[in-house]
Each structure stands twice: as C-alpha cells, then as structure tokens.
Amino acid sequence: MRPSKFSNFIFNRNVQGTFYQAITLSLVILGVYYIVQNTAENMMARGLASGFHFLGVESQFDIGMTLIEYSPTSTYFDAFIVGLLNTLLVAGIGIFFATIIGFAFGIMRLSSNWLIAKIAETYIEVIRNIPLLLQIFFWYFAVLRALPKPKESIAFMDSIFLNNRGLFLPNPNFSEGSSVIFYLFWITIVISIFIFIWSKRRQNRTGITFPAFYFSVALVAGVFFAALAATGFPVSFDIPELKGFNYKGGMKLIPELVALTFALSMYTAAFIAEVVRAGIMAVSKGQTEAARSVGLKEGLVLRLVIIPQALRVIVPPLTNQYLNLTKNSSLAAAIAYPDLVLVFAGTALMQTGQAIEIIGMVMGVYLFLSLFTSIIMNLFNRSMRVGER
C-alpha cells in the first residue's frame, strides 16, 4: 500500500521534530506559569505584602559606611544604591589589587631563582586551599586585635591615625582658584597620550625610541606642582581630630573594608597567579629563545613577546576570577561591611519582609555585574587576539 499524504506528513522527521519541540516549549511555559501563579496565590493566602511600593518608603535604619548622602529618612531605594556602591567599591579595589598581586606571584613562581619560586608556590598553595570565609574572619579579627584603641592611636606626622575603628586620613579641601590646576592636570594627561601615540609611530617608522613614560610622568607631575606653587597652594587639609569616642573629620577607611579587600585580593590573587603561570607556560619556549636571540633584555622579552601572547590564554580564566571576586564580596555580611547583601538583602529584607522582590533585585545586580565584566573582558580579549599573518 502506498503511504498516504497524511502519513507522509506525520512521519516526516522535520514535522515530528517541530511537534516535540513545541510540546517541550509549552511544558516549560506551563511550568513557569505554574510556579509564578502558585507563589502569588500562596503569598496572598499567607498575607504577605508584594510589589515594589516599599522602595519609596523611608528606610528608618542607618548604614555604617555610605558613599552618597544617606540618613534614616532616606528611602529603601537609597539604601539599595548605598549597598550597591559599597559592593562595587570593594569589588573594584579587590580586582585591582588581586590583578597586581596575582601577576607578581604568577611570574615569581616561574622564576629561575629557587627561593623566589618556592615563596610564590607556598603562598599560592596555602592561600587557595583555605576557605575564603575563614580568611576574612582571620584578617578581620587579626586586624582588630592588633590595633590600639582610639585614644592610643598610632599616629603618622600627627595627621594620619590608625586604630581599631579604622584608618583616618587628612581630606584635601581645594578652595577657590584651584580649578585651574585641575584643567592643567587633565590637559597634560591628554598631551601625554598624544606623546605615546607619536613615539610609537616614530619608533615603527624609524626605530628610534623615545622615553615616553618617564617624560609623561615628569610632565604631569611637574606641571601639577608648578601650578600649585604658582597659585599659592590653595589647598587645605581637613585633619582628623580625636573628639569624644573617636576621630572626626578627614577621610575614614573602616576596618571591615580593609579586612575584606585584603582577604578578597589575597585569595583571588592566588588563583590569578596560577592562571598567569599557565598562560606564560602556554607560550612556546621558542618564542623566548627567539626574542633573546634578537638581543632583547629579559624585562622586554617578558613585556613585548611573552605577555602579549600569554594574555590570549590568560584573559578568559582571568574573567572568571574577577566574577568570583565580585560574587565572593557578598561574604561581607559576616564581618559587618555594609555591602548590598548585608544592607539590602539583610536589613531591608527583614524590615519589609518582601523576600522575593529584594532577592530578585540582588540577584539581578550580581547577574548584571557578571555579564558586564564578561563583556568588557571579551572586548579586551578580542583586542589582544594576534592578527594571523
């Protein structure tokens, strides 16, 4: 019997494939719908408040460290921003130091000097095999225990003070007439960029090198101080003073921030060091030998030949480490650093009881931060790709 058109149709692979995919998709949609519906119903049944109305309500609590103006009369949304900025601050500083320390230890571990290599290896093996939370506690309580009370502060030149409430620094106040200095500062920076471009082009054309780096530093610093002197130093320093319980005025770094960034950078650096080592070892030995044979010095071999090639291998796993550091910063809650998790998913969540909305927002922030970091690092990776010749 010849197969009918209909059976042709239902036994067609494409048709069947589409059919099953459609069923799967609708099941997934049904599942999501069911979860949302069920949650909403249960929340109603248990008398739970819902919606984002709470974001506009006064928070009525204080936060220990805020980068923007904040008081108990500010809204929950302000509290969210405060927490977010504190998270970004600790992640930013952490990534900066982790990268420097990580690269240093990664290169040290490959050193031909036995002692240096062993020191780096010990550091890496010890640090990355101890849970981060323990390290955070260690640094926090180690820092606290080692530091004196406010009245017995360690003072440097009577303007910088260190005690168990934090590090107090003088805060520069630029008075009127100082804006000229900043304009000059930015102008010299732009000039330096042009000098870099020019020196690179000239070197490509003629092979003559120009000490662009030292020249730029001298230019920026020289003009800055010359301008300061010319305008008669229109800067005053707000020096911290001991008043009552503690120092007031000036800038303040709380011990929680110090301990947290310290622990996060040390921990992540150990992983970055391994990533760097792997990257450098992935560059074939011939490259080093070739670079040496054309007469480059050791430092230049590393900077001009090895690192650019190694970066192609380093950047993707390095991105992972940056993401880890950002996500790990949420352990701040354990030592009272007021980050997003402590302030918003902690205090604000407790006071409003709106777990779903708040946790949703916090997850959204971490997701966004991670995706954003990935995008930046991917762009960087693309620019590092070696053009095949």
Added chain:
Amino acid sequence: MNNIKIVVLGLLCSVLMLPAAYAGTLDTVKDQGFFNCGVSQGVPGFSNPDENGNWSGIDVDVCRAVSAAIFGDADKVKYVPLTAKERFTALQAGEIDVLSRNTTWTLSRDAQIGLEFAGVNFYDGQGFMVRKDSGITSAMELDGASVCTNLGTTTELNMADFFRANSMAYEPVVFEKADEVVNAYDEGRCDTYTTDKSGLAAQRTKLADPDAHMVLPETISKEPLGPVVREGDGDWADVVRWSLNAMIEAEEFGLTNSNVKTTCALTSNPVVARLCGKEGGTGAGLNLGDSWSYDIVSLVGNYGDVYEKHVGENTPVGLARAGSPNASYKNGGVLYAPPAR
C-alpha cells in the same frame, strides 16, 4: 518513540505537581507526632543548647508547653536554630511551625510579613552595654560612639530612632550573627553593644570578662517578645496562644510544677479544676485532650517556674522579676492571661 515516553513522563510529572490540599498545621503535627520549633542560635536563658544538644530556656519552654498540650509529652519538638535574618522566611516556608526566638511583636511584622503573634512571653526593652572603664554612665553620653548590633532586628531601627531623636551621631556596625557581634565588641571594635536588655544580660555571660561590662540604665524601646505562627491557620495559633496563657494563668492561681499533682487532686476551686482538666472540657475547642493544661504545668511548669529556672536571679542571666513588667499583674507587672474557660 523515546521522545513520546519523555513527553508522557513530563505530563505525568506536571500532574503530580498540582498543589495538594492544604491541611491544618495541628492535624499535620498530630499525624507526624512532632512539630518544628524555630529557636535562636544560642541565647542563654532563652534558647540555648547544652553540650549534649538539649535545648533549654524560656523560649524553648513555650514550645515544650505546646508539645505537652498536644501530645502529653514535652519533648515531641524538633528545634531548628535560626539567625534573626532567616527566622521569618523559615516560618513562612513551613520549615518550622512555631517561631519562639525572642521575636518582637510589631505592627509591620503582624500585618505585612504574614505572621501571627500568639502572645508575649517576655516584656523587654532595648538597652546599651559598655565597658565599665569607659566611664560612661548614661546612654545620653554616647554621641559619636561606634555601636555593634546584629542584623534583621528591631534593634537596628530603634537605635536609629534613638540617636536621631537625641541628635547624636553614631557609627552602626551590623553583623549577621550574634556571636560575631559579641566577638567584635569584645575586641574593642565598638564602644557599645545594643540589643534587648535580656539579650545583653545573656550575651554578657559569653564575654571574656563579664564583670568588666555593664548595662546602661536607659531602656530605649518596647520589646514585647513572644511566639509566632504563620498567618491564616487560626486553630494552630489558638493552641500556641492558649498554651502560653495556661502557663500564666496557672501561676495566677498558684498551680506550680511541684504542687500540681496534689493540688489537682484536692481542689475545690472551679478555675483550678478547669486548669487541671477536671471540669469544663476546655480541650474540645482547641481539638486537644482535656488534660492539656494539666500536662503543661506538670511537664513544663507555670510561667514563674520557667522564669526562675532559666532567667531568674539565681541563674547566670540574673534578671530580677519583681518590679519588672514580667511580674504577674497581681504583683504589679503586666503579665495577665485571659481566662481559660
């Protein structure tokens, strides 16, 4: 044909996931033979585990009383230690059936978070603890102080109110767990530690040198602490509420843990007879046996027994009851139970 199997399985699974009928907590608890009670992670006198993992304290005894009322056995309770941050979510999610963890009764918690407060088992207020050598004698001298406290409590809001009302500056240092607050305060991170005064008395026993610290006289808030249940299950709330009330009323009528047997055998007082389960059939309305209140007093004790055993003057926590709001209304306190009839 494998695909079809998967699809059929998927359909079956989604049918099985349909919501089961929501049985009342009391019936569920009776069926499973125990209930889950959310407690603190260790506040001496309120809810604290000993070295064998046995919990004790006045908050624990509320759960034991509920257990005695339902099962005639005070130990059909599973204790779930919770941080202040986790507690309400645990209750909402059904992980615990009663939350008895020095929780303050407030409007927003009652109305917004889906909680129902079953009464008050301790009238408290927030205070400050300082080092004796700091020379501070009043909370009004705390301008500019660093203040340690823990997350997710009314404490955070009260201290903000207090410092704002008195236009004083301060630096809040907020930890997630009570143990870390104690640790940081002990290390000198903060000038003062604030929480409910009962909590301060309890946590002081954990400090390296408890005698070097003192609690300032001011009380800056009202903190009625009590057991909490999920909103929307009135029968279960009734059981918890009346278990607590029975403990208070038993004390009002002189029925104690040590005399309950003899008194119940001899009594001619109708109120006592009802509490003894001999008259009135009070259990029926609560879906409990008539001896429920007798079991509470004989297995756990009345409010006074429990108070003196865990937080009274002869305990390390050492909170005097006379003259405090926690005294019975007959002695000038505010403890007053509606009649169990």
